[in-house]
Amino acid sequence: MTTKTKKSASTNKRYHHGDLHDALIIAAAQLIEENASVDFAMIDAARRAGVSSAAPYRHFKDKEALLEAVSHLAFLGLTESTQAIAQQFQPGTEECIIALGKGYIQFVTTHPQFYDLMWGDMGLRAIGSLDSDLKTLGFYTLVESVQCWCDAINLSHYDAPELSVKLWATAHGLACLAMNHQLEKFLPDVDIYRLLESSTQTFLEGLKSPASP
């Protein structure tokens, strides 16, 4: 025996390890970050948490379930970041809408390794319960701001969710292209945030134009 009783490193919520469930999520997130890929090894996450290779299966049905938990964490981060930004700006202003877009791009591009988890491969399958709430919260923050913008300049005939999807798509697309190094290929030394800003401004300008659908 090695007398490694490991009594109370952290809050002693769980039995043996203390909190293997969360420790595994954190370990997996770290490995994904380090490898810049979701293709980490289950056994490495286990080792990093200080347990044997089979232990994780007491907490997660399989590797995909662990990935889903990490995905949940990632969406939590995005949602929190979005809401924090919304509170720093006057809702309904162009600045607010642009800031939300910039924040989105910032989050996505600074965590490229989480992309697959959030929108890629994984997004297509699985992802059950958390799907409804967590994934939509951030979007409705944007919708709220867009609705305010419409009301403020007498354009209430527009459908705020639809406009929001269009704005979201542009930010999402720019973030994707940036992560794939497409932006720098066609626009050397481009600033993605400036791109989003001017793009959004042009779009909003178009909405104000008399020749709008």
Added chain:
Amino acid sequence: MTTKTKKSASTNKRYHHGDLHDALIIAAAQLIEENASVDFAMIDAARRAGVSSAAPYRHFKDKEALLEAVSHLAFLGLTESTQAIAQQFQPGTEECIIALGKGYIQFVTTHPQFYDLMWGDMGLRAIGSLDSDLKTLGFYTLVESVQCWCDAINLSHYDAPELSVKLWATAHGLACLAMNHQLEKFLPDVDIYRLLESSTQTFLEGLKSPASP
């Protein structure tokens, strides 16, 4: 021996199989399509081509090399589709620009299994030689049309590549969101092509507005 000499099914370029190289690419593409994932098994591609599990490694260094070849095929399809569309419309018209966007969305969303290969995980690493030419051809088709549009209505002070990137980003973003079932979640019964069309129109309208950067 099974007397399966398989003499001349296709052009007899290669020795034993005839053309294992291409047969493997096709088999891999099929498997990716069927599994709706790039996570196919090398041995299955080999079996489908009628050879042993080690044979593919005579033609492809590893699995990633085979995936890269499939990716090449996918980009070829996208490029051809884009150029075909460009030829059907008067360059420089809004119809042409919108059609290019619709074609892009059509290609991406009808081949969702190729997304990872083209823009996802794989896109980030590897992908060597084909990167420069094939991946850019389609884009420059768009740039050309945008440039014509600018010239046609005296807006030549705009940077066509930059505008093209913005338009591309919107189409790309919409396609991504559609594949992840985000569109239908927030806009039930939405038509993504109508969304792209109105979005593009609004953007172009914004460019014509006097209050443009």
Added chain:
DNA sequence: CTCCTATGTAAGAGTGTTTAACATCTATGT
């Protein structure tokens, strides 16, 4: 015809996921 090289096969090493059987810890009731 014989040899060289491109191509393919068989077998297995290495890596990683997951399960099964067994061991140990914590909580709970008495």
Added chain:
DNA sequence: ACATAGATGTTAAACACTCTTACATAGGAG
């Protein structure tokens, strides 16, 4: 306290997949 049930963790091994090595064979050039 103490026993016990059930949750948590360990070891060993089954299974799947990638990729390598050693050997076999086919077809063309001399």
